[in-house]
Amino acid sequence: MFALSALVALATFLPLVQLAIRASGSGLDSFTATLLRPRTLTLLVNTLAVSAVVAVGCFVIGVLTAWVIVQYRLPARRLWWVLACLPLAVPSYVAAFAWLATWPGIHGFWPLSAVMILTSAPLVTIPTLGALVLADRSLVDVARTLGRGPLHTLATVTLPQILPAALAGTLLVVLYTLSDFGAPAMLRYETLTTGVYGLFTGGLNRTAASSLALLLAAVALVCISGERALRHRTGDLNRSASTSRRISKRMPTGLAVAVQVALGTIAFAAIGFPVTALLVRMFDSVRYASDWARLLEATGTTLLLGAVAASATVALALPISYLASRYRSRMVNLLESMSFLGDALPGVVVALALVSLALLLGPGAYQSVLVLLACYVILFVPKAIGSARSAFGQVSIQTEDVSRTLGRSAASTWFSVTLRGAAPGIAAGWLLVLVSVFKELPATLMLRPIGVSTLATELWGKTTLGAYGAAAPIGILLILVGLIPAWWLSRSVSTE
Incomplete structure (x- = not known):
């Protein structure tokens, strides 16, 4: 064994060993020259920029979504647990295709960041839901008794307890963004991943492709090391878990409506719109x-x-x-x-x-x-x-x-x-x-x-090929396949 x-x-x-051997095959000077090229720097900056924006967006959306679902008793509460997990069923390149098929002119940094945030936010939401269920509720009650508001309590009491889980989910978001190829390629935003693939398919310089790939792997390893360092510093804040029964509070009617509209809008943009757009494209297309x-x-x-x-x-x-x-x-x-x-x-x-x-x-x-x-x-x-x-x-x-x-x-x-x-x-x-x-x-x-x-x-x-009508049924099939683990995860983290 x-x-x-x-x-x-x-x-x-x-694979790392082989990449290092291949990248150094033309000598250290060639390897250094590849890494110091202006294009390499551009690809690196693009990759780090989109990863940072997506990580922050997913952290904020994931933590707030989990906190609202666990902390408050919303109408149709079970539905919100499911909707928080279902965007995992949509591959980023399928979501990008759905938006591109609807508005062919969109491309660049912000459309890519929005697509990645919508499809990756559950990677933060799901572990945060589990951490909130196990968090020590008595500390929150003490803070509220002392006059702290809900958001102040979230930032100073609840967040330190759930931070390790939220950071672990954010790391998954960063790694997924670093590795993604389909969405950046469709939305025409060059990253290290598209650069590696372009050099590989072009066949002009496989050594340069290996050098870029090694740089991409190094960035991912640095992100993992950073997350572990932060987790070790915050891990001692989550030593105890509440054994008492968690009682969710009722939210004022007006605020509850606004929160449900916000959650529903995010859910529709993440999964409702891609499915609708693909169905419309599939039935309306006659050319392909x-x-x-x-x-x-x-x-x-x-x-x-x-x-x-x-x-x-x-x-x-x-x-x-x-x-x-x-x-x-x-x-x-x-x-x-x-x-x-x-x-x-x-x-x-x-x-x-x-x-x-x-x-x-x-x-x-x-x-x-x-x-x-x-x-x-x-x-x-x-x-x-x-x-x-x-x-x-x-x-x-x-x-x-x-x-x-x-x-x-x-x-x-x-x-x-x-x-x-x-x-x-x-x-x-x-x-x-x-x-x-x-x-x-x-x-x-x-x-x-x-x-x-x-x-x-x-x-x-x-x-x-631009055959969006022919591609639409494939996108729907990929989403349907992904619904199985997404639904299973929603059941595994739900307290109901």
């Missing part, structure tokens, strides 16, 4: 009819790739998940941290590294299904590890000991007791990986075998 865990951890670390046979083939390919990738990812994640839930040695912590490196590496970075590795193995390896599946595993194994680790942690060690005392072997106990008890959490991780594979765009574009198309690549192909 330890050997397999080490192998998985090394596999996730290999959908090729339903091709769409059915892409759907089947997407399902097959997703199922195989999710199964392989979960299987490889099980050993390290179990070790992380049972042992806290330095070696296990190191292996777990290395395995989570996929969270910090954008898809275009991993794909570019695997292209170089595949070419070293032989011409038949490049654009093979195995290389594509390996990319999916590296990118999404953190999702499987996180879910499985929590699930294994909920299986009582005493239950395993009882099984052993009844004469069962260690292997039999692991399969019949431990694995069976953790099955729901493992299945949730499988579902998250499945949907992530469905939505992955740049890695699939770069590594897919010739003639193989998925829903994501079909949508990309149609939009580049």
